Amino acid sequence: MPSFVAETQPKDPSSLHLPSLVSSSSLPLTLKFVDVSYRVKMADKSSGNAIGRILGCGSSDGSPPPVQERSILHGVTGMVSPGEILAILGPSGSGKSTLLNALAGRLQGNGLTGSVLANGRKLTKSVLRRTGFVTQDDVLYPHLTVRETLIFCSLLRLPLSISRQEKIVVAESVIAELGLTKCQDTIIGNAFIRGVSGGERKRVSIGHEMLINPSLLILDEPTSGLDSTAAHRLVTTMAALAHKGKTIVTSIHQPSSRVYQTFDSVLVLSEGRCLYYGKGSEAMSYFESIGFTPSFPMNPADFLLDLANGVYQIDNTSEVEKPNMKQTLITSYNTLLAPRVKAACMETSMMLETMTREQKSSTNTWKASVLLWCNQLSILLQRNLKERKHETFNALRVFQVITAAMLAGLMWWHSDFRDIQDRLGLLFFISIFWGVFPSFNAVFAFPQERAIFLKERASGMYTLSSYFMARIIGDLPMELILPTIFLTVSYWMTELKPELSAFLLTLLVLLGYVLVSQGLGLALGAAIMDAKQASTIVTVTMLAFVLTGGFYVHKVPTGMAWIKYISTTYYSYRLFINVQYGTGDKIWSLLGCSRHGTEKVSSCKFVEEDVAGQISPALSIGALLFMFVGYRLLAYLALRRIK
Helix, strand or coil: CCCCCCCCCCCCHHHCCCCCCCHHHCCCCCEEEEEEEEEEEEECCCCCCHHHHHHCCCCCCCCCCCEEEEEEEEEEEEEECCCCEEEEECCCCCCHHHHHHHHCCCCCCCCEEEEEEECCEECCHHHHHCEEEECCCCCCCCCCEHHHHHHHHHHHHCCCCCCHHHHHHHHHHHHHHCCCHHHCCCECCCCCCCCCCHHHHHHHHHHHHHCCCCCEEEEECCCCCCCHHHHHHHHHHHHHHHHCCCEEEEECCCCCHHHHCCCCEEEEEECCEEEEEEEHHHHHHHHHHCCCCCCCCCCHHHHHHHHHCCEEECCCCCEEECCCHHHHHHHHHHHHHHHHHHHHHHHHHHHHHHHHHHHHCCCCCCCCCHHHHHHHHHHHHHHHHHHHHHHHCCHHHHHHHHHHHHHHHHHCCCCCCCCHHHHHHHHHHHHHHHHHHHHHHHCCHHHHHHHHHHHHHHCCCCCHHHHHHHHHHHHHHHHHHHHHHHHHHHHHHHCCCCCHHHHHHHHHHHHHHHHHHHHHHHHHHHHHCCHHHHHHHHHHHHHHHHHCCCCCCCCCCHHHHHHHCCCHHHHHHHHHHHHHHCCCHHHHHHHCCCCCCCCCHHHHHHHHHHHCCCCCHHHHHHHHHHHHHHHHHHHHHHHHCCC
């Protein structure tokens, strides 16, 4: 078991340890990037009149708005080898995050030019699976504790050859190394849920990637929100990983002098252009050689950031902004350093390609075996149940369902079997409530998890099919408990058909209807992937289903009649009626109705059109089964298109 070190105790890089369980599986990786440029296309919103811009038509003559290209990166070159930390410095908007995304293989489109090579070859899926990427924004499940978060990640990301207990040991060791022991049983939280602090959340995100002992670790602003001591401790941990042969690239915001001294290499960016690349210890002497020297001893990182901002301090109290200073620095870099940097990159190419060829034969292509798939499904299912129970059974949702059940029970209290209109109104109310409620809740599922899903899929934690099946299976007990409670309360209060078999059949129809409605929400949420837009679409869809469900309007206009045949409400309402009244022979005789007319015109009309005129129960069940499978299949296909 790992030794838990007090959070206040200083750590020496040599004393830091991660379990040796996974260290041997890591392959040294040299990352090289040559002339990396990135352009994005942007529509010019300044042209055309206001109405044209709002409608997206561009100018007043109807022509599309002109497209402009904005350059984010301009020919950035550099290299980082195993055992080294490359720090990317620069002001906000200098292109640091864009460069990191390019190095991690996460930039899509044709705007990226240049070469990003791992061991002399283009980035492959096997390399990306050995790459840890810590984003600037922490993307974590809010209701899981720190310990649960890292243990689930360890169980998913570490190979099957390692036992479950050993994977837990790895997670506990990372918790200790990152100083998270005191908060390991605290939930992560988010903007609406109180949890760990921002700095602790950042360390959890880093621990998420440290678990796999990656060959390449890329971190975007990892010290944001941390004080100087905590930042130094974190960078010291990164140095310990680098000493074990890891390749580390990080952007960092205003590092302290002792943090700066930890970096092996430094890349300084300004407006997407490189001002310096080389050893961190040689940066000050380089700028001194081209005429830029601080007027007093200061933190090298502060001096480099001043230069990147075009600011040069001439004495202890004043500073000046030189308009041409950035251009001077860029010209000096292109003249003095850029040729040497490119030459150094070219010298390593042959050696890296040879090493890759030698190791390629011993590297097996990763395939999702049945055992691995089942392992992923099991772990994702456990995680989903822990996370989702807080959302499904929160106080407001339970209150909403119980209140609806009580209101229905009181409104239809001890309703008479012969009150056909009232009873049909109750059955249709149940169809409305349990059509809208689960579909509206399910529509937020995938949009809310989009960031986590994309991050974990990009790191190769699991397959899409295992994630999707865990979500579908895990939601079953969550989604079926509340409707069971609802029907148990309302059914006996309203005195629907007082037979246990009738109650169980009604419950079975209701649960099936809930699952179909949930599938509709999942499909729309996955297809649109925008919570607001998807909720609007599902509301309009359910409105159309309710209006054509067969209670409000019996003679649906010909142009809209097709909607009822795809309406989940239509089929569930018919099944509810069939359970309560069968073919309608008993209620027909009780009301004294005949097909030739009667005094009880209104009730008899409902019997004739709703009860006696219903479609086959087998057809309704078949339609709902088809929708149950079809909606989920559409949701899966919609998720597959997300890259």
